[in-house]
Amino acid sequence: MPAQNQPASVRPLSFAPRPVALSATLAVNEAIARKRRAGERVLPLGFGEAGIPIHPALTRELESAAGRGAYGPVAGPATTAAGSVGSPRRAQ
Numbered sequence: 001m002p003a004q005n006q007p008a009s010v011r012p013l014s015f016a017p018r019p020v021a022l023s024a025t026l027a028v029n030e031a032i033a034r035k036r037r038a039g040e041r042v043l044p045l046g047f048g049e050a051g052i053p054i055h056p057a058l059t060r061e062l063e064s065a066a067g068r069g070a071y072g073p074v075a076g077p078a079t080t081a082a083g084s085v086g087s088p089r090r091a092q
Helices: 024-038 056-065 077-084
Strands: none
Touching: none
């Protein structure tokens, strides 16, 4: 027979539930709320997936670069030489 104030479908857990980590979005929202309560002006940009349409010009640029998945060129010969110092792959 179920407990007096519980529906028949409610049963005690056979294990201890694990704590759930705070999501990054919720953490940002709470930080923003604290700052606003303290009187600070805050521009909230930590909203997760915005649902804002992507500008067509940005979409075109992203599409044109989609096949280029490598690092770009370095700044010049001095940078190349400095970057290769101590690299085990370069020493072989």
